[in-house]
Amino acid sequence: MINEIILMNGYGAYVWSAFSFTLISFTALYLVTKLQFLKEQKRFASKFGSLNAEQARAARSQNINREILSNI
Amino acid sequence: MFKSFEPNKIFAITSKAPKYVLFLFIVVLTIGLTEALVLSPEDYKQSDVIRIMYVHVPAAWISLGIFSSLALLSAGNFVFKNKNFALIAKSLAPSGFVFNIIALVTGSIWGKPTWGTWWAWDARITSMLILALFYGMYLLAWRIYEDKEQVIKVTSLIAILGVVNVPIIKFSVEWWNTLHQPASINILSNNIAIHSSMLVPLGIMTAAFALFSLLIFLMKYNTELIKVKNKGLDRL
Numbered sequence: 002m003i004n005e006i007i008l009m010n011g012y013g014a015y016v017w018s019a020f021s022f023t024l025i026s027f028t029a030l031y032l033v034t035k036l037q038f039l040k041e042q043k044r045f046a047s048k049f050g051s052l053n054a055e056q057a058r059a060a061r062s063q064n065i066n067r068e069i070l071s072n073i
Numbered sequence: 074m075f076k077s078f079e080p081n082k083i084f085a086i087t088s089k090a091p092k093y094v095l096f097l098f099i100v101v102l103t104i105g106l107t108e109a110l111v112l113s114p115e116d117y118k119q120s121d122v123i124r125i126m127y128v129h130v131p132a133a134w135i136s137l138g139i140f141s142s143l144a145l146l147s148a149g150n151f152v153f154k155n156k157n158f159a160l161i162a163k164s165l166a167p168s169g170f171v172f173n174i175i176a177l178v179t180g181s182i183w184g185k186p187t188w189g190t191w192w193a194w195d196a197r198i199t200s201m202l203i204l205a206l207f208y209g210m211y212l213l214a215w216r217i218y219e220d221k222e223q224v225i226k227v228t229s230l231i232a233i234l235g236v237v238n239v240p241i242i243k244f245s246v247e248w249w250n251t252l253h254q255p256a257s258i259n260i261l262s263n264n265i266a267i268h269s270s271m272l273v274p275l276g277i278m279t280a281a282f283a284l285f286s287l288l289i290f291l292m293k294y295n296t297e298l299i300k301v302k303n304k305g306l307d308r309l
Contacts, residue, residue: 011120012186016124019125035292038296063302063305
């Protein structure tokens, strides 16, 4: 059974390389997107941290800013 | 008209949704892979190499669907002057491009044992390659142009021009003599020439790929919104 799945009637190299390429592409795209997201989130946190009290209050008045901060 | 579509309203949803979409994607992909690699039958003619269809076809469908969405959103941006359309389109493009590349590469792998060649300048393959070039130009334009108004105009133009290629891809197998077989599934005429034992895994894998593109879209859209907000903090 396992051998059948691996060998795929002699087409195993084609089938497995197609599926592997797809899954590797998925993983790479996910990781790149996640890293970009974390980088922007970090940049936001550091910029927010450097604001004075009044600027921070003004920034917090926006829904999205509050939402971003709640996720950091 | 598009008030409920504003980033302020939808960010609360888009920021929480990725973890649920990721979970659902993993579940659906696991079922799909089991069906595609283990449970589905081999083809009487192509034997087990037919299993490549379960990644090749959904990838091609979704890359075409995403490019059509880019063109629709770009046209919407021209008509309604809603910048959020451009942001949504920009967030959709990376997964569309990756699906296009997956369709080309897995198609090439499938071509070797069935047609005896990795590549042929066949109408379907060539038009898919042209789509990848349009995706490439679209993504590159977002990197090259710094002026926001200009980049939105250029990318919208690329998407609208590129969408002309979508029906060419779809009908290429009917208009020209190609190595590709005619479509086995035609939703418009309700003509499905594929057995349910293969249709079910194909459907599940398509759902998994659609969930993955949704996941990438949500993550990318959130990143773009935070970028906008980072610029906003600079102005305070």
